[in-house]
Amino acid sequence: MHRTFETTTERRRRTLDGQWEFLADPENEGYDADYGESFPTEVADRISVPSSWNAHTEYADYVGPAWYRRTFETGEESLLFTFHGVAHDATVYLDGEEVASHEGSYTPFTALARHLDAGEHELVVRADNTRGEATLPHDDADWFPHGGIHREVVAETVPDVYVRDLAVEYDLYGDEATVEAEVTLHNVGPRPAEPDLTVSVGDASVTDSVAVEGMDAATATLGLDVEDVDRWSPDDPTLYDVEARLHGEQADEREGDAFADDLRDRIGFRTVSTAGREILINGEPVDIAGVNRHEDHPEWGSAQPLRVQERDLDLIRRAGCNAVRCSHYPNHPRFLDLCDEEGVLVIEEIPMWQVDESTMTSSQERAQRALVEMIERDRHHPSIFAWSLSNECANDHPTVVDGTRQLKWAADGVDDSRLVTAASNTDFEGATDEVFDFCDFLSVNAYWGWYRDGDWDEFLDGIAAEYGEKPIVVTEFGAGAVPGERTHEGRKWSESYQADLLADCVDLFRERDDVAGFAVWQFCDTLTDPEAAMTRPRTHNNKGIVDEHRRPKEAYRVLRDRLADD
Template identity: 75%
Template sequence: MHRTFETTTERRRQTLDGPWEFVTDPDDEGREAGYHEDFPSEAADRIAVPSSWEARTEHADYVGPAWYRRTFGLRDAGSVLVTFHGVAREATVYLDGEELTSHVGGYTPFTGLARDLDAGEHELVVRADNTHTETTVPHDDVDWFPHGGIYREVVVEAVPDVFLRDLALEYELSGDAATVDAEVTLNNLGPRPAEPELAVSVGEATVAESVGVDGMDAQTTTVTLEIDDVDRWTLDDPTLYDVEAELRGAQSEDREGETFADDLRDRIGFREVAVDGRDILLNGEPVSLAGVNRHEDHPDWGAAQPLRIQQQDLDIIQRAGCNTIRCSHYPNHPRFLDLCDEEGILVIEEIPLWQVDESTVTGCEQVGQQTLVEMVERDRHHPSIFAWSLSNECANEQRTVADATSQLREIVDGLDDSRLVTVASNADWEGETDRAFQYCDFLCVNAYWGWYRDDGDWSEHLDRIEDSYDEKPIVVSEFGAGAVPGERTHAGRKWSETYQAELLADCVELFRERDGVAGFTVWQFCDTLGNPDHAMTRPRSRNNKGIVTEYRRPKDAYWTLVDLLDGRR
């Protein structure tokens, strides 16, 4: 299940977890050879979906296209939605030998609609390619491991001729009351007009009305609900409200007497986020952010982390006393975001525009914008997400890069103006001025004083940032040091747990003392597998800046953070 709750009760659905046939295609001959019509089953291995293929020893270093195949059955004839919640990085999907849909971008879902399928068995074939270049998103030199394959869930849902395609909620709060606008999109696959009954519920409040939609067409309608005595979502009391859109109606004349039903379910939490001077406000009160950066990475699971690992990660982070997670550097699994909603954890979610400059920004721009739209549309109802981050460590001193950020800001404002917007920048650490900060509600600052450089310090660095930009909240979004697990020295040398813990303590104490700093997120939560091209420059081929190891064993820095934040030992 890709969420912590059911997203529909009316649709007959299949989650296609389990073994798929799998074959790599290093010479990229599969399309010309017609693998989508005649899959080479005799040469195929079997691989679990969801999973990263690099998590298997025999494919640990494979980069390039690979092909998947499996079948599924339909009890009744009809139409289905086939949703892939994450395929890295480029995917083409074939159903019964015909292309159904394609997608570029490994961190957001995509759906294909298959109409009028016969009852019985059907074949899905997927070509996935994890090749990265200097203009892909992310590009080929990213500082994390570019996992490949179908690493999130695949879901097949049977839908009636008239079905719910989308549900988007916006709300305004006035004291204890909320006004909710629910925008609902219907699709009619049949040739005749339909006028089903639509009911939308938020908690105990319900509004129902008839909605007309022409044959072979779509219709978007907005209904408004008034909710009194709202319990706001807070860190201490993360109240969530169930949301449901339900559609019911009579079938067309040639199926007289038959009815259809469809529904979509989600959750929301009512809260307001804003900035005031150097403060970030949650429900009108300043909140001090204390957190970590988290990659989706595990030695046994790759990027395909099961619920148990997600729950364990969140528990470890909470026990450290943290209240914030930065999803570095891409949209995390929606089920992990559900857990953050339930536990009262604040989230900064980011698109994977990482260290883009003027030579590559044009090639990355379209996919970056697409990923931003898909991220916001997927995650707009999570109350835990208080900010969207548009990039990380891009060359924001360059006008073309800043102009691209301006366009992203316009896009996100058009989709969702209820959250803050930021970018994570190391421009000032590199001695430059960040042109993109003018488009941000708060400033995320990355620097590694005491690790990569010793010619300055955090106090002077923050003084310069406060003097260089308009008065906005500052969040130290990356800082830290690497530590090889078990390495401890009396001298506290670099790469020791001792050095990492001492640097972390000095930084956190400084950040918490400064009025201009609204919070911090340590780089990083756990040690992660690095880009294979960087393997010779890092111990154990990993980014070892985690406060816990890749298997989540605590380093000295973790216990230091527990003590500083009054966490639980």
């Protein structure tokens, strides 16, 4: 299951998890050979879905295109296929015909197969994890380029008129919420229809009829009030079920037969704001104490099952942390569900990583698409209090500043209920960050004591003086430590050096009134980009407070001891 709860009760759903036929295509011959229509099953391997193909020994270092194939049985029905994550470029073929394509590893895309004939059908997927100067992330990104169908593939039976999208917004007035639900219906039949649409939030509901023409879509906005609201907060993470449900008559030759459809999600009622140097949840200041988390695991790669996600969050919580920065891309929605349930705050980010003026133009359209897809997927998660537009880009250059400002406008246009930020190391590199002018809080990345010597106090004094009275969150800091490496002298790459540096930084950040919080780089050791492997011990980014198998380093215990009383 791709969420921790059921997203529909009416649709017959099947996951297409399991063994698929698989063929790496290093020479990129599949297009010319028409693999989408005539897949070469006689030479294919078999591989599990979902998974990162790089988590399989024989494909551990493979970067390039590869092809997947499986068959499935169905009755005479319309199927909605949702691919929740394919890395990085994807093209989907159904019975030899291209039905969908998508760029980006971390957001879902769909394909609708209308009125399939009963019997066996073939699904073929081409995936390519190649990075380049124009991809997002680009080819210098410092995390491993896991490839493949690494998140779930779900097929749902839908009627001719079904709920395609549900977007909920609300305003809070004391303990009452005024809710607006925007629901998009899709009619894949030839005749017009006017089903009844019911939107419910908790025990409150409203019903209206919605007209939608044949082979068309229609969007309706329904409003309702929710009384005696229990607000979501880190200490009391109350969640409300939200449902859009259709009842009507079939819109084709089967007219007279009743149909039903529904789409479900969850929300939490809360407000997010800033005041001076503080970040506020429901008007109350909150101190951010978090970690950065990559989706990486030695056995699972980027395709982490629920138990690994639960274990990660449990370890984060046991360290005393109340926040996660999803670095540097949208994490699995099921992990965000867990954060909703546990009251863990989240900063979510798009993979616009270290873009400079020469690549900003080619990255802009991709970044905006990734941002909108991320927000549309995750806008109902109350744990997410901020969208991050980028990480360590050339924020002193006008081209990058203008492009990032457009991203800010796009984020506000889709969802203006959260804070917007951008993680920056511009000041650490000796320049002035122009993007901070339109950020709600300042996300600062710096590695004093690791990459270079310097004074954290002096550095933060400069940040506070330069950019006005905004909250400062140190979104990256830390040191590398090879697991098990211990020295009496506390030399670099030892666990003791990492633990001492982390202790000093956390103590300093918590003493400063102008620092609203921090996120340690990083939660666990992760595979690094293959091109950078020669400069990283064990071919890993070793700055985790736990190793890749989640075994604690000294730094984990230091962090836990300092946050134990919070």
